């Protein structure tokens with residue numbers, strides 16, 4: 016059965032351009048502002064939304080996303096409220112895929128079955144759970160697939176050709192290639208190596224391959240976008256939010272507007288990719 | 295939690311997937327997966343290589359000073375018998391200390407570090423990273439790194455850097471770089487997060503030398519194996535001294551490495567009572583303790599499923615203990631399994647009780663114990679008076695207390 020994610024990639028393929036995948040932290044700086052950010056994303060050019068679920072111990076994230084998660088938790092964000100945010104978004108948007116991204120423990124404590132039921136009901140289309148490698152597929156991946164939710168896996172430079180089939184085995188929706196070994200927010204590596212890596216993964220799968228980690232500017236989005244089926248931007252968006260917040264928590268500018276401006280720029284980069292690729 | 299079928303042996307875990315029942319596993323980011331599979335392969339090879347065993351044995355003997363002594367704590371035994379008499383009893387079990395405090399670097403941590411540095415060398419790794427709470431593991435890591443000529447980076451919570459200053463200085467002298475971590479409460483959990491972040495960023499050359507029997511498989515297994523020398527020796531030593539096995543063995547549980555090291559060789563000795571002591575902090579009513587098995591519930595953190603202190607949303611709590619080495623909201627997965635099977639009991643000891651035991655041991659034995667070990671001693675002193683005089687108890691004296699004199703001095707209002 017084609018999911019909302021499958022349909023989105025099919026539509027983009029027809030359009031002949033890569034997807035812009037935008038990550039933001041649910042509940043940062045607070046629920047209402049964050050919801051406003053989310054609602055503005057499709058209009059600014061985001062094709063797929065990655066909704067970050069805050070966790071106290073984000074072991075794969077750099078300082079920017081760590082801080083965003085803590086801000087959200089301080090304001091009472093939780094997995095329950097993150098699902099609520101998705102459900103409210105769905106009330107007015109039937110087409111933009113939502114991928115929840117986070118760590119396993121909040122889901123485990125919520126209860127896997129109950130979580131999947133509520134996720135489906137909230138219009139969640141996919142899951143990225145950083146600390147669930149294929150070795151742990153029985154935990155959530157298999158039940159999620161049964162519930163009709165895509166389980167999106169990260170592939171990294173350490174995932175060699177021998178391991179790739181295992182990583183891809185139960186992956187659906189798309190493959191998220193993490194362009195470097197490191198935490199979120201690190202510098203973008205050599206783009207030619209990224210293209211080679213995407214080619215390598217595509218030899219093993221027909222799924223779309225999107226690339227993330229380190230993309231910050233429209234120009235980078237354009238270059239990466241010409242080599243992949245999509246570009247993920249996370250830390251740059253999280254930083255755009257952070258830059259509107261004073262140390263005392265008050266706002267110097269509208270976070271939703273700051274994110275919209277940022278995403279519009281990235282979107283122009285991604286839309287230029289088709290032309291770049293055709294050149 | 296759930297009912298667990300009693301196994302024929304308690305020593306067979308973990309299974310191929312790294313599970314002890316529902317606990318353990320490999321909950322790590324994909325970047326790290328190939329690394330821990332490589333480590334597992336290297337460890338399996340090493341286990342079957344006599345030269346690895348021989349090298350570790352030689353270092354343990356000539357460098358670390360093993361075997362560590364099993365010491366009859368006569369002064370403390372006299373004290374518990376006095377306590378018994380005051381309660382109108384004629385009991386007072388005989389207390390032995392397994393003297394891990396006498397090892398090179400002053401704690402059991404060196405046992406694990408020697409094993410792992412040899413593994414790192416076999417794997418061709420050229421850079422060592424470690425996390426530390428009390429600083430004992432950091433010192434032991436810095437020590438073996440110096441010995442084998444490898445650069446070493448130690449992550450340490452900023453709070454711990456403050457309360458374990460002598461160890462910070464020791465690490466620096468040994469040539470290690472100490473990186474303070476200020477996220478969270480700046481304790482062991484945060485140091486571990488940061489070490490994992492370093493590891494995913496430096497996968498090619500770096501070996502992560504985990505300091506306790508936790509983390510993703512195969513760490514809980516290999517740390518346990520390297521620490522089991524404690525229990526293996528203690529078992530032989532007590533048989534030689536007393537002609538029989540002990541009635542009770544006790545150890546403090548932070549991540550659980552000194553405890554599993556003492557316990558494991560005794561797990562199938564049905565008549566030996568085994569007790570792990572958790573940090574009760576300021577009491578289990580609030581959040582100011584680190585008694586994950588007494589007051590937490592199973593969850594997933596740092597690569598494994600285990601008992602964790604967490605809120606109802608699955609966010610991990612920071613916890614508190616007067617002892618930096620016990621200040622961790624989780625515990626190694628094998629302990630979680632031993633708890634659920636009922637083979638081992640886990641009991642909290644409060645900050646104040648540990649402080650009392652610290653002073654008591656200093657005065658009655660002329661031994662300054664680590665605050666971690668003082669938790670185990672405190673419980674021994676609690677139950678020994680109610681046990682008959684012919685009962686035998688072994689307490690793991692996991693480390694020396696020199697590192698804690700500042701903390702204790704401050705708490706007692708002494709000028710230092």
Ligand SMILES: Cc1ncc(COP(=O)(O)O)c(C=O)c1O
Nearest residue numbers: 430548549550551552619666693
């Ligand atoms: C002397 C001593 N004992 C015990 C511990 C607790 O660790 P574990 O539970 O791994 O033995 C530490 C940790 O730093 C320690 O230094």
